Amino acid sequence: MAIPRFHDLTVSRINPEAAGAVAVTLAIPPALRETFAFDPGQFLTLRADVNGESVRRSYSICCPRSRLAQAHEVQVGIRPMDGGVFSNWAATQLKAGDTISVMPPDGRFGVRRPHALHRVGFAVGSGITPILSIMASTLEEHPESRFTLVYGNRRMASVMFNETLQDLKDRYTGRLTLIHILSRQAQEVDLLQGHIDADKVRAIVKALLPVGSMDEVFICGPEAMIDTTEATLLEAGVPQRQIHTERFTSPTLAALSPVERRAAVAAGQQKTEGGNITLTVVLDG
Ligand SMILES: Cc1cc2nc3c(=O)[nH]c(=O)nc-3n(C[C@H](O)[C@H](O)[C@H](O)COP(=O)(O)OP(=O)(O)OC[C@H]3O[C@@H](n4cnc5c(N)ncnc54)[C@H](O)[C@@H]3O)c2cc1C
Structure with a gap:
């Protein structure tokens, strides 16, 4: 080869x-x-x-x-x-x-059960990218299939590929369910407000995603969200072989010691929080 x-x-x-x-x-x-x-x-x-x-x-x-x-x-x-x-x-x-x-395409994140009827994605932020490809291909290639996407963002304005998601929903009527979880924008329903954490995953499974209905689950987002979502789905009874995860590890961060990495991630989060506070003041003012 x-x-x-x-x-x-x-x-x-x-x-x-x-x-x-x-x-x-x-x-x-x-x-x-x-x-x-x-x-x-x-x-x-x-x-x-x-x-x-x-x-x-x-x-x-x-x-x-x-x-x-x-x-x-x-x-x-x-x-x-x-x-x-x-x-x-x-x-x-x-x-x-x-x-x-x-470089040519690489990686093992993807479909393992070709005949799955209901695939589910849990994504946060840029973690939507591989799941969008899996979702659009599933809906296009298997007319009998359906897809549920649980997508976490701060607010609707920061949802990557929102237009593409809406187009897919219109094109595949009744086959794509979009569940937006927003952490910084008021939602009418409590379930849709907050972060994708253990409580949220439990509540979504209970209300909308019976364990037996999920043939294959794809998770991509920040490290902690991936770990929590996977652990909660396993605890709920989704078999390990049906859960697939993708981690967007940065080689720069991976090269740091665990202590330095935690500090770098925390510093990045603080900067982002600061940026958002400024933005809110400007918009509200
Ligand atoms: C399989 C895979 C798929 C991916 N897919 C996507 C995707 O679809 N979309 C996407 O947006 N990303 C994706 N990523 C992530 C992407 O590859 C990059 O890691 C990401 O864009 C950051 O790269 P960068 O060069 O901008 O940041 P880098 O320069 O690598 O820096 C990363 C972070 O580390 C901090 N940092 C750098 N050096 C130090 C230091 N010495 N001390 C402390 N902090 C430091 C920086 O401030 C920054 O916050 C993927 C990653 C993988 C592994």
Whole structure:
């Protein structure tokens, strides 16, 4: 088997998404269509020179599998991380017509039970990307299937791919259930307010997602949310083999000691909280 290597691809579009994120569409020339054939849930590794340094990062493919065959392109969604080198460069500097080095699709997050009738996704923030690809491909490829997405964000305005989600809901009437859990925007129903934590997962399972109805579950988001959601689903009786998780580990953070990593994550959260307070004052003023 050939050793995977980087290929130069042209950026065909950059579309702004919520919270400063961007959807980056890459054109796949005929000679590379087989090389870039992907299973929904897989990721691409992108490499670019940022401030004179070669930096590589992984980003999950967010489009349905059919996009490659029909439009000869693949798409990733990049959300800028506070202080992050590559994500901020991509969100502000990368433009249509640029060339970027990309490794072929990789990763094992994805469908394991091809005949599952009801798939469920739990996502927070940018964790939507691989689940969006799995969801859109499931609905398109299996007319008898349905999908439930539980998606956590601060407010509706920060929901990545909200328009795409609405389009899917309209196209696959009655087959896609969207459950938005918002932490900083008032919701009419208590169940939809707050964070995706153990209590929330228990309450959602009890009210909306009977354990026996979930044929396959996909979880992607912050580390703590993944661990809690998985543990709570196991405790509720969902078999381990039916739960799949994807972690967006940053190589920069992974290289730090556990103490440094905790401090870096806490500092990032504090900065974000501060930013939100300022934003609220401006909007309310
Ligand atoms: C399989 C996989 C799929 C992924 N898919 C996606 C996706 O679809 N969308 C997406 O947006 N992301 C995704 N990611 C995450 C992505 O790969 C990057 O990790 C992310 O964009 C951050 O990269 P960066 O270069 O911007 O940040 P980095 O420069 O790597 O920094 C990360 C964080 O560490 C902090 N930091 C850096 N150095 C230090 C230091 N010395 N001390 C303390 N703190 C420090 C920074 O402030 C920042 O908050 C995925 C990751 C994996 C592994």
